[in-house]
Amino acid sequence: MSTFYTHITGNKIKSVLLMGFLPLILLFILLIATSASSYAGQGHFDWPQIEKMLLGILPFVLILSLVWALIAWYLGDRMILGFSGAKPLEKKSNSAIYNLVENLAITAGLPTPKIYILNDDSLNAFATGRNPNKASLALTTGIISKLNKQELESVIGHEMSHIGNYDIRFMLVAIIMVGVIQFVADIALRNFYYGNRSRSSDDHGGGGVILLAVILIYLLGFVGTVLVQLAISRKREFMADASSAQLTRNPLSLASALRKIATDSKLEILKGKKSIGHLCIADPFKDSRNLENPALKKSNWFLRLWQTHPPILERVQALEEMGS
Template sequence: MVLFVAFIALLAWVFGEASGYGGSFIGIALIISGTISFTSYWWSDKAVLAMTGAQPADQKVHFDFYTTAENMAIAAGLPKPKLYVIDDPAPNAFATGRDPEHAVVVATTGILECLDRTELEGVIAHELSHIKNFDIRLMAIVTVLVGTVAFVADLFMRNLWWGGRRNNDRSSGSGIFLIVGIILAILSPIVATLIKLAISRKREYLADASGANLTRNPDALADALEKIASNPHMLRNASSSTAHLFIENPFKKKNAGQLFASLFNTHPPLEERIRILRAM
């Protein structure tokens, strides 16, 4: 994480030198990105719930969801999270929130209908593991950092396109900074996104293992993942900005086995996750 922040600072410095604004470019970028980060930290969960169309769960209607979440939260030593439901036949679930005291677990009506109670325990344990491991905070911060990289790169390119350079220094050193700045502006958002996706895949493996340890029944989660994979429905409100949150990729991509495509996947291969769980 420290290296990620240092990378952003380096980008801002290079872009400032290349555009002729020097340290002032860094200041502007940090002020704007800091405001975005503050807003995202405190209100990102509400934005995600609104984007996915999630509504508060009804204890009478979603009795198994409520009681399973309560039991698993007690076993994990966590406060019971707020529970929300998405009216969608695609089976999926996710956790969000900035910390265990402000966490939310969301499940689709599809997953609540197709899983038995044991399998639902496996899924809820997986999501509670994300909460206990502070994955929801980590991914929120990483997402903000990736967005900051994209913002800084876009600000630099717009400044070059519309405003030109601040000074007329034509020295070779200045020209080198300009060339390096343009290259970084093109490549840095891609690199930052790849880092974010790699972190997301690694945290999914950890949540699988932690959830299996919580229930002492890794086959429950493996069975649930198999049912999720075999279901043909795709989440209606799925978006690239929220896909990494779900227990399984809501877009149901089939090319995860290809090396290049797998770099851009939000989740590790489902077959590999199931294989590891079966081997526990």
């Protein structure tokens, strides 16, 4: 039988292993790009030249990664709160919410996060911040008004778990790595395109190699990276569900909350802001995730690959198993 601990440990290991694929993808793209360029220029793979090209590119990639990381580290949470339209929640008239958050923070051994409100009747929530001392928690007006106390506590516990598990930092690293990989892939593809236009007809038979390199770089850089990022997001959601159940000792209340959230999780204010979607407790871009929809009970592995969140039905079933 699955327990809090097996769910948390299993999903933590899987997400770390998935993260390990991203630097490997970057190295493969760099190797493919330099090897194809060498072959197109000389008609064979000049490995000393390829090594020299790789060593010349890597410092640029590292500097780019550092710059993006610094921007995201210091401005990321403010940008997310600004994009979402979140406003500070007034403590005087919302003391019950503050009490729930403060009590869960004490139980989890975490600082109390800043609390924000999203003026939206849908049911959703998210947490942001580079570490527990800089964390913020945002709740929609809909989730506050439509959930009972135990359900709301479990949702807050889910978001507190993201904070305590450093999921926000973990996903920030993943997003930065994906951004860098896609930037490098884009430069490589542009280089092949313009280089091929200016290359003479005597290309040492490198046209086929370039075409293969373009296909591989596109698949790795723009498909593979996204699939890995989404898979990491899904594993961290499962982990936060289990951590919330452990924190509140009430997995069934989170299961009940998710059933209600499933009926209306769409956040209109986030329309067009896909980069924020993975932060929410449920997909904020879908018109409906009603569990009674028969289509959601069918396992379509291909469609699931492109989702930021696991199917809510699976999350509910896992929580109910913990509570049995």
